[in-house]
Amino acid sequence: MKLGFLVDLSLCMGCKGCEIACKVENEVPLSSWRLRVKYIDIGVFPETKRSFTPLRCNHCESAPCERICPVSALHYLENGIVNIDSSRCIGCAGCMMACPYGAIYMDPETNTADKCTYCAHRIESGMMPACVVVCPVEANIFGDIEDDNSHISRYIMEHKGAVQVRKPEKHTSPTHFYVGGGNQTLNPLAHQRLEGFSLFNNITHLEHVGDQHHSILDRFLAPFAGHAKLNNDNFTAMQENVETHSKEGGH
Amino acid sequence: MVENTIHATQAIVTLDVPIQGIVWGSIITVNMWAKSIGTGVVFLAAYLLYRHKKESMPNLRWIMPVIAFIALNVFLFFTLIDLHQPYRMIHIYTHPHWTSSITVGAWLASLFLGLVTVLLLIGVADAFPTLGGKNCKMSALARKNSAVYEKIMPFLVFLAIPVTTYTAIIMAQSSARELWQAPAEVMQMLWAAFMAGSAALILVSGSWSKEARKDLAFVLTIAVFFSFAMYMSEYFFSFKSSEAEATLAFVHAGGAYNVEFWTGMTLGFIIPFFLGLSSIKSDNITLLRLAAILALVGLFLVKDVWLKIPQMLPLS
Numbered sequence A: 001m002k003l004g005f006l007v008d009l010s011l012c013m014g015c016k017g018c019e020i021a022c023k024v025e026n027e028v029p030l031s032s033w034r035l036r037v038k039y040i041d042i043g044v045f046p047e048t049k050r051s052f053t054p055l056r057c058n059h060c061e062s063a064p065c066e067r068i069c070p071v072s073a074l075h076y077l078e079n080g081i082v083n084i085d086s087s088r089c090i091g092c093a094g095c096m097m098a099c100p101y102g103a104i105y106m107d108p109e110t111n112t113a114d115k116c117t118y119c120a121h122r123i124e125s126g127m128m129p130a131c132v133v134v135c136p137v138e139a140n141i142f143g144d145i146e147d148d149n150s151h152i153s154r155y156i157m158e159h160k161g162a163v164q165v166r167k168p169e170k171h172t173s174p175t176h177f178y179v180g181g182g183n184q185t186l187n188p189l190a191h192q193r194l195e196g197f198s199l200f201n202n203i204t205h206l207e208h209v210g211d212q213h214h215s216i217l218d219r220f221l222a223p224f225a226g227h228a229k230l231n232n233d234n235f236t237a238m239q240e241n242v243e244t245h246s247k248e249g250g251h
Numbered sequence B: 001m002v003e004n005t006i007h008a009t010q011a012i013v014t015l016d017v018p019i020q021g022i023v024w025g026s027i028i029t030v031n032m033w034a035k036s037i038g039t040g041v042v043f044l045a046a047y048l049l050y051r052h053k054k055e056s057m058p059n060l061r062w063i064m065p066v067i068a069f070i071a072l073n074v075f076l077f078f079t080l081i082d083l084h085q086p087y088r089m090i091h092i093y094t095h096p097h098w099t100s101s102i103t104v105g106a107w108l109a110s111l112f113l114g115l116v117t118v119l120l121l122i123g124v125a126d127a128f129p130t131l132g133g134k135n136c137k138m139s140a141l142a143r144k145n146s147a148v149y150e151k152i153m154p155f156l157v158f159l160a161i162p163v164t165t166y167t168a169i170i171m172a173q174s175s176a177r178e179l180w181q182a183p184a185e186v187m188q189m190l191w192a193a194f195m196a197g198s199a200a201l202i203l204v205s206g207s208w209s210k211e212a213r214k215d216l217a218f219v220l221t222i223a224v225f226f227s228f229a230m231y232m233s234e235y236f237f238s239f240k241s242s243e244a245e246a247t248l249a250f251v252h253a254g255g256a257y258n259v260e261f262w263t264g265m266t267l268g269f270i271i272p273f274f275l276g277l278s279s280i281k282s283d284n285i286t287l288l289r290l291a292a293i294l295a296l297v298g299l300f301l302v303k304d305v306w307l308k309i310p311q312m313l314p315l316s
């Protein structure tokens, strides 16, 4: 059994339902995302279109994050899921350097690495991942890619040449596929990401890794002194940087 | 940000979450820089001991392990403080994952530091017989086993090779950063060790013979020359991937990294090359010391740029 994902980008309408469902299901803190839906506008008016691309961990068959993890916090499950054991993680960020898809973040509450687990805990109890269940247009297809009769396998067979993975040149063998995408949407270097130019928010880069409200010294003191309780206010402080970003470039 | 946008498509991100910026910052630069010194002095000491009589470098036997010990502790300290869960560093020893070059490197570096500590104890106990008073058992034991020093030395030199180069393997395993995926990184790490090692020893070589110092000047000059040549070829001819090109654009395009890179190149490579060259001809300790200090500063700046720029690219 090898679990895989397929997103049909021609169906996705960018509602971000999956992004929210993932946040809620996995209690992903503010300023971190296991799954995000990226909007890219393509073309020149009046010939324009907007594309929506959900991005999550690819659960690569040859995962560089798993290889570089010095303590096997990142490990394979039998069903092919690249899982993470946060109680083992030392927070070296090696995996963040290794994942070519930027799928890993340093959880600001636990100060350990985290990422999409294909909702391993739900799979274990026979449920579908939260983001699959919530998708109103069934653009997220999940299942066993080694079973020829599974929905995902049949979908892949039907769409043959149109099935793509991100950055195939990295030889990571992702088990996450896309249909209906193109270079402009799947290749991060094929679209511009301008500082300060975005709908609803102007923040394009996080200026902290992990817990931004505690210094290096706090990391040592935390087990003895404890951390002040984090709440949403702690993370909204990053709004302060908006101005600097827009000054640096963009519109 | 720098992208290879195809102009005709006019693709532009209009809504996305904030993405990560620099994850491994200057703490990791200090880590690499200090490791270059710690391993470099071992290479250089071995070379000098092979070429010259001990008497022409009277303090080398104890000062080399002292420098290596300090540098390696700086290296380990900065490795530790960069961890988000520093107390769990012990997991590297209790739950090692051997495919990871971080694990292999940490084990090798720990062994290396252990051996350096033995040399330090013996070297210092021999050089300062009154240290610790008459009843100090530790110095008595160290003095008694003085011959162990020379026995350990060949192993230490051998071990210094993987300890100095494993960072290049970590970089190779960091598959998200295309600029680091170069076999040249291994050589670059070795040149950095020769540069840093010779520079550190130059600073303590005041009482050495002219010939020994000349050798140090020679190694420094050669190391900065080849390291410079390698950086320049990466800088100008890096056509290996669009990502590497886009990364180098952060330097090519001007701005803060351009200034830091060229300051580092000038201070750490170009000036020390000429100062080193003149010191080979005429023994001018002051100029050579200046070259050594500049080389250490420049090496830090260039390593810092090389570490940070690939992390500026959006990965997804």
Ligand code: SF4
Binding pocket: A056, A057, A058, A059, A060, A063, A064, A065, A066, A082, A098, A099, A100, A101, A102, A103, A104, A115, A172
């Ligand atoms: S996408 Fe990244 S985090 Fe996920 S398995 Fe592949 S390398 Fe690891």
Ligand code: SF4
Binding pocket: A068, A069, A070, A071, A072, A073, A074, A084, A088, A089, A090, A091, A092, A093, A094, A095, A096, A112, A113
């Ligand atoms: S940050 Fe944690 S999960 Fe990532 S490589 Fe380091 S120890 Fe492994």
Ligand code: SF4
Binding pocket: A021, A022, A023, A025, A026, A034, A035, A056, A115, A116, A117, A118, A119, A129, A130, A131, A132
């Ligand atoms: S599979 Fe689960 S963890 Fe992964 S993106 Fe979907 S909801 Fe999030």
